[in-house]
Amino acid sequence: xxxxxxxxxxxxxxxxxxxxxxxxxxxxxxxxxxxxxxxxxxxxxxxxxxxxxxxxxxxxxxxxxxxxxxxxxxxxxxxxxxxxxxxxxxxxxxxxxxxxxxxxxxxxxxxxxxxxxxxxxxxxxxxxxxxxxxxxxxxxxxxxxxxxxxxxxxxxxxxxxxxxxxxxxxxxxxxxxxxxxxxxxxxxxxxxxxxxxxxxxxxxxxxxxxxxxxxxxxxxxxxxxxxxxxxxxxxxxxxxxxxxxxxxxxxxxxxxxxxxxxxxxxxxxxxxxxxxxxxxxxxxxxxxxxxxxxxxxxxxxxxxxxxxxxxxxxxxxxxxxxxxxxxxxxxxxxxxxxxxxxxxxxxxxxxxxxxxxxxxxxxxxxxxxxxxxxxxxxxxxxxxxxxxxxxxxxxxxxxxxxxxxxxxxxxxxxxxxxxxxxxxxxxxxxxxxxxxxxxxxxxxxxxxxxxxxxxxxxxxxxxxxxxxxxxxxxxxxxxxxxxxxxxxxxxxxxxxxxxxxxxxxxxxxxxxxxxxxxxxxxxxxxxxxxxxxxxxxxxxxxxxxxxxxxxxxxxxxxxxxxxxxxxxxxxxxxxxxx
Amino acid sequence: xxxxxxxxxxxxxxxxxxxxxxxxxxxxxxxxxxxxxxxxxxxxxxxxxxxxxxxxxxxxxxxxxxxxxxxxxxxxxxxxxxxxxxxxxxxxxxxxxxxxxxxxxxxxxxxxxxxxxxxxxxxxxxxxxxxxxxxxxxxxxxxxxxxxxxxxxxxxxxxxxxxxxxxxxxxxxxxxxxxxxxxxxxxxxxxxxxxxxxxxxxxxxxx
Numbered sequence: 001x002x003x004x005x006x007x008x009x010x011x012x013x014x015x016x017x018x019x020x021x022x023x024x025x026x027x028x029x030x031x032x033x034x035x036x037x038x039x040x041x042x043x044x045x046x047x048x049x050x051x052x053x054x055x056x057x058x059x060x061x062x063x064x065x066x067x068x069x070x071x072x073x074x075x076x077x078x079x080x081x082x083x084x085x086x087x088x089x090x091x092x093x094x095x096x097x098x099x100x101x102x103x104x105x106x107x108x109x110x111x112x113x114x115x116x117x118x119x120x121x122x123x124x125x126x127x128x129x130x131x132x133x134x135x136x137x138x139x140x141x142x143x144x145x146x147x148x149x150x151x152x153x154x155x156x157x158x159x160x161x162x163x164x165x166x167x168x169x170x171x172x173x174x175x176x177x178x179x180x181x182x183x184x185x186x187x188x189x190x191x192x193x194x195x196x197x198x199x200x201x202x203x204x205x206x207x208x209x210x211x212x213x214x215x216x217x218x219x220x221x222x223x224x225x226x227x228x229x230x231x232x233x234x235x236x237x238x239x240x241x242x243x244x245x246x247x248x249x250x251x252x253x254x255x256x257x258x259x260x261x262x263x264x265x266x267x268x269x270x271x272x273x274x275x276x277x278x279x280x281x282x283x284x285x286x287x288x289x290x291x292x293x294x295x296x297x298x299x300x301x302x303x304x305x306x307x308x309x310x311x312x313x314x315x316x317x318x319x320x321x322x323x324x325x326x327x328x329x330x331x332x333x334x335x336x337x338x339x340x341x342x343x344x345x346x347x348x349x350x351x352x353x354x355x356x357x358x359x360x361x362x363x364x365x366x367x368x369x370x371x372x373x374x375x376x377x378x379x380x381x382x383x384x385x386x387x388x389x390x391x392x393x394x395x396x397x398x399x400x401x402x403x404x405x406x407x408x409x410x411x412x413x414x415x416x417x418x419x420x421x422x423x424x425x426x427x428x429x430x431x432x433x434x435x436x437x438x439x440x441x442x443x444x445x446x447x448x449x450x451x452x453x454x455x456x457x458x459x460x461x462x463x464x465x466x467x468x469x470x471x472x473x474x475x476x477x478x479x480x481x482x483x484x485x486x487x488x489x490x491x492x493x494x495x496x497x498x499x500x501x502x503x504x505x506x507x508x509x510x511x512x513x514x515x516x517x518x519x520x521x522x523x524x525x526x527x528x529x530x531x532x533x534x535x536x537x538x539x540x541x542x543x544x545x546x547x548x549x550x551x552x553x554x555x556x557x558x559x560x561x562x563x564x565x566x567x568x569x570x571x572x573x574x575x576x577x578x
Numbered sequence: 579x580x581x582x583x584x585x586x587x588x589x590x591x592x593x594x595x596x597x598x599x600x601x602x603x604x605x606x607x608x609x610x611x612x613x614x615x616x617x618x619x620x621x622x623x624x625x626x627x628x629x630x631x632x633x634x635x636x637x638x639x640x641x642x643x644x645x646x647x648x649x650x651x652x653x654x655x656x657x658x659x660x661x662x663x664x665x666x667x668x669x670x671x672x673x674x675x676x677x678x679x680x681x682x683x684x685x686x687x688x689x690x691x692x693x694x695x696x697x698x699x700x701x702x703x704x705x706x707x708x709x710x711x712x713x714x715x716x717x718x719x720x721x722x723x724x725x726x727x728x729x730x731x732x733x734x735x736x737x738x739x740x741x742x743x744x745x746x747x748x749x750x751x752x753x754x755x756x757x758x759x760x761x762x763x764x765x766x767x768x769x770x771x772x773x774x775x776x777x778x779x780x781x782x783x784x785x
Contacts, residue, residue, distance in 0.1 A: 158676050162667035163691065165679030167699040167738060268674035271708035336591060343628050350620055354640035357722065363708045371713065375641060375757070384622035400590040403583040502672045502714045 024087060028295075028509020028528075031072075031085025039088050040098050046075055046084060047103060054078050054439075055100065055426050057512065057523050057540040058110040060118045064144040067092050069120055072525065073100070074512055074540075078423055078437055080444035083512060090120070099125040106426025109548045117142035117258070129198055132251035132577060136191065138183040141256055149181055150174040155263055155533045203237040203245045216244070219559070223252050227330050227563040230573030234550075234562065241558050246551040250544075253577035261537035266292055266504050267367070269537065274361040276539065277575040279322055282315040282352070283517040285365035290447055291513025291524035292367050295506050298497050304369035305449045306490040310382065311364065312515070313479040313486070314352070317390065318345045319518030320430075320472040320479075323570040327469060328401065330567035331410050337401060344393050347385060354378055367504055369496030379487070386483040394476055402473070411466035415553035415565035418463055425549040428542045429520025431569060434471045435463035441516035452489075453482045465568040472570075503532055510536075519543045519570055541578060543571040601626030611635055641755050644709045644722035646702050647678075649744045650751050661745065662719035664693035669711035669720050677704035678711060700739045702728070718762050724754045 020038040024031050034042045046052045052075035061070045068089045075084040090097055099122035100107040111122045112131040119140035122128055129135060139146050150173050152158050160168075200218055222233035231252035237245040257276065261269050273288045274281035286308060293299065300308070322345060325338030349359040354375055356364035364371050401407055417427065422435035432439055438459040442450040458474035460467030506528040514523035520542030527536035546569050554562040602609060609615045609626075616635050619628060630637055647669075651661045670678040681697035684690070712722045723746075730736035752759040 156676055157671040157673075161670040161673075161676055161678060162680045163665065163682035165670065165681055165699065166697070167679040167701065169701065169734070169738070170704065171734075264674055265672075267710070268672070271674050271706055271710070340594070346628070347620070347622060347624075350640075353643060355642065357640075357642040357644040357709055358707060361707065372642065381622060389622045396590055400587040404587050405581060405583055500713065502668070502710065 024085075028507060030510070031083075031087060033087045033089065036088050036090055036097050040100075040103070042086065043073075043100060043103055046086070050084075051077050051079070052084050053423055055104040055106055056083070056514070056521060057525060057538070058100070058107050058114065059525055059536075059538040059540075060114045060120055060142075061527055061536045062092075062118060062142065062144045064092075069095055069118060071097050071114065071120065074523070074525075076445070078439045078444075080439075082445060085512070095120045096123055097121070098123050099128075101125055104426065105424050105552075106545060106548055109545065110426075113544075116140075119143065127202055132254040132256075134251070135198055136183070136186065138181045138186075141259055153263075155531075156265060156268060199235050199247050199249060203235060203247060221559075221562070223249070228566065229326065229571055230576075232566075232571065232573055232576070234566070236554075236559060236562060238559055241560075243554050243557055243559055243562055246554045246562060248547050248550055250547075250573075250576050253573045255578070257578040258537055258539065262534055264534075265502075265532050266506055266534060267502055269534070270365065271361065271363040274363055275574055276541065276578065277319075277517065277519060277522075277543065277572045278360055279572055280315040280319045280518045281360060281362045282311040282364060283319075283515060283522060285362065286312050286448075287513055287515040287517065287522045287524050289365040289367055289513075290515060291511050291526050292504070292506065294511040294513055295509055295526065295528055296367060296504065297507075298368045300369040300497055301494045302491050303373075303493040304495045304497075306486050307370050307374070307495065308365065308448060309450065309453075310483060310486050310490070311352070311355070311362075311370075313482050314348050314382075316479045316518045317476050318348050319570075320476050321345050323518075324397065324401070324469060324472055327465075327564070327567040327570075328407070330563050331407065337397070340393075340397065340400070344390060347389070351378060351381060351385075354381075366496060366500065368498055369494070373495050379490075382483070382487055386480050386487060390480055391477075394473065394480070398473060402470070407469075408466060410561075410564060411469060411568075412464060413462070414465045414557060414561050415568060416462065416464045417549060417553055421552065422463065422549070425552060426545050427520070427549050428546060429517070430468050430471045430475065431520065431546050431549070433458060434460035434467040436461055441514055441521050445514070447513075447515060450482075453485050455479075455481050465564055468568045505532075506530070506534075514540070517542055519572070519575070520546060539578065541575045543569070544576045544578075547571060547576065598626040613638070639724050639726075641757055643724055644707055644712070645726045646705055646707065646723050646728070646739070647700060647711050647720050647744070648723045648746045649698065649741070650719055650721055650748050651745050652748045659745075661694060662717050662748075663695050663698065664717055664719070665691075665695040665698075666693070666716070668714055668716065672710045672714050674708055674710065675704045675706050677701045677706075695741065698741045698744060700744060701737065702739055703733060703737045718766060721751055721755070 021032050021034050021042055024033050054076045055073060056076050057074040059072050061072060063070060068091050070087050070089050073086045075086065088097060097120055099111055101111065102124065109131060111125055112128060114120050115122060115128055116130040116132050117140060130137065133141070203218055216237065216239050219236050219238055220233060221236060222228040223231040228234065233249040235247045235249060236243055257272065260272060264272065269288060270285060273284040276284050321341035325341035328337035329335060352362050353359045355378055356362040356371065417431065417435045419436045422432050422437055436459055438457045440457040443457050455478045458471050458478060460471050508528055508530045510527045512523055512525045514521055521540065522542055523540035525538040525540070526534050529535040550566060550569060553565045609618070611634060616630060616637060618624060619630065620637065649661065649663055651659045654660055665680050665682040667680055670680050677700055679699040680695055683692040683694045683696040685692055709722050711720045
């Protein structure tokens with residue numbers, strides 16, 4: 001399906017812009033290459049004339065041997081279909097690319113991330129600062145010639161482990177407080193964080209410094225704040241209680257997952273993906289497995305496909321349950337609703353534990369299938385849950401919360417995102433759908449066996465916090481519907497294509513695998529150069545990109561509503577900071 | 579907006595509250611601090627109090643549950659220990675965080691490697707409990723443990739597991755993972771039989 005649409009794109013793009021858009025002819029690669037000078041013009045016609053209105057992923061690859069960076073864009077149509085991959089190449093020395101923020105505001109954080117990790121400057125970006133690392137950090141971590149202090153080797157497995165593995169604790173080689181690199185002349189003792197000053201400066205500009213200032217002030221919410229769902233900081237400019245501007249400050253949980261991923265073997269990444277959005281590890285596994293399977297050209301057997309769908313949908317229920325429960329926490333209903341939803345989650349993670357061995361860090365998917373089959377009794381347990389208990393409990397939560405006057409007063413009309421804004425901001429998942437855009441990867445660009453199931457794409461009308469709640473509630477019901485069909489239709493048979501392998505030979509090429517995770521579109525962009533480790537491993541993290549719209553939604557509202565809006569976006573900091 | 583819906587919603591809370599008493603009265607004392615009681619609170623039809631009073635009550639872990647790895651040794655009929663590990667190094671290669679360190683035994687005279695580990699360390703501070711070592715070990719020598727209570731006072735020494743701490747008998751493995759152990763034993767016995775058996779069937783087939 002996606003191949004056909006890509007082919008028709010080839011024709012039309014060539015017709016549209018024949019002189020400077022050339023198809024990417026490298027083996028295993030797809031899409032088009034355009035020079036940076038013509039990027040804006042090309043993207044404009046892609047957006048306006050070809051209706052590729054959704055910028056899904058923006059990342060870069062460092063081709064060190066060729067001395068150039070490649071910025072990779074994945075565009076989609078919100079009406080569905082495959083990707084349009086556009087690339088632009090710059091030399092490593094100049095490294096300046098025009099910014100897409102004027103056309104796609106959703107590119108803001110993604111471009112900041114690319115700048116942070118590669119040092120590629122985006123001309124025309126309104127606020128180009130580091131985002132995950134701090135202002136003043138030396139070096140560009142995802143460049144291939146970057147090595148952090150005490151780095152052992154570039155790829156795993158490390159040679160010191162076997163056969164002469166005399167143990168050295170990592171901490172002894174990598175002493176606390178010494179594992180940092182500073183630029184020349186930098187003294188951490190006397191350093192005043194200019195990054196903070198930069199944030200305040202941006203906000204002061206927004207709040208109109210220089211005019212007569214009445215009750216205007218800048219307040220830090222977080223990073224240690226119970227309502228921010230982790231170590232997340234919002235710097236808010238306030239006029240009385242009204243939010244004038246808001247800048248999220250993230251990166252407190254940053255561990256450079258992508259660099260770790262480029263050192264790991266392909267399979268070794270699987271348990272690391274669990275730790276992204278640690279509430280929905282099965283979905284994370286799913287996306288990564290799909291991306292690598294695309295490169296390998298294998299498909300899992302029938303039974304494994306069913307197991308995957310069952311696990312992914314159970315994960316969606318878990319994640320949405322938590323989201324609804326903790327949204328109520330943010331509203332002030334202290335822990336009763338969240339404990340009711342955690343009770344159902346508990347029963348589902350019991351299933352994960354019995355199947356995969358772990359409640360949260362499941363590490364269950366393998367390339368070409370899943371790790372192991374259902375043990376005895378699990379089939380029945382899932383049946384009991386999805387046919388009897390969960391529908392009943394969802395109705396309970398519905399009855400308990402949906403019409404509650406306080407919930408409605410606090411949520412209706414708060415944090416409104418209009419459909420065109422949601423698309424432009426690259427919002428995904430329940431945020432996008434609550435704004436009235438019925439875009440669900442399971443339907444728009446079906447993967448695995450989702451075409452076989454009968455379910456609806458739930459979408460809202462108003463795009464406010466209340467609609468996001470309703471969309472999540474509706475999606476739990478649809479997930480149950482899928483589960484009820486899947487558990488009945490699940491065939492017997494093998495669960496893995498081929499033999500279990502720990503070192504897979506991945507052909508040269510690139511692939512972008514995406515799934516509809518509970519938080520939104522979760523994509524994995526992988527470049528293979530034929531070695532046992534991925535050359536580039538990038539994640540399109542839905543919660544990270546969804547907070548691009550946070551300022552948009554919170555501006556003009558009350559500061560107490562900013563907390564609720566953040567709760568309705570449903571971020572997980574493990575995924576935001578990576 | 580007169581609060582009726584809030585009250586309707588609160589009937590759910592009230593039902594949860596009343597349910598706890600009904601369940602307690604119906605099930606009586608055996609609902610708490612007994613294996614059946616703990617089990618019944620993990621069933622799909624559970625009502626009432628849901629929490630488990632750890633550490634007095636412990637939820638039984640399923641067979642697949644994985645915590646830290648351990649090494650399996652067989653006990654021969656004469657009482658001698660045979661460590662299954664051949665120090666082939668596959669576990670230390672597949673380990674995503676690289677927390678397994680192995681020193682291979684070397685024959686002191688010929689300087690040739692012996693298939694047995696001289697030293698074996700797992701830094702459990704770094705181990706991420708993924709279970710790849712157990713999954714890809716060709717000799718069923720390294721397995722994932724069920725013992726999750728390993729808190730200690732000194733992480734710098736106590737959290738590096740050496741051979742002495744890692745080695746556990748095959749009987750322990752059979753106890754914690756009966757289904758897996760049984761099927762693996764069967765596969766291994768078949769392999770052994772195929773290896774020991776002379777290549778008769780093939781010859782017969784060819785003649």
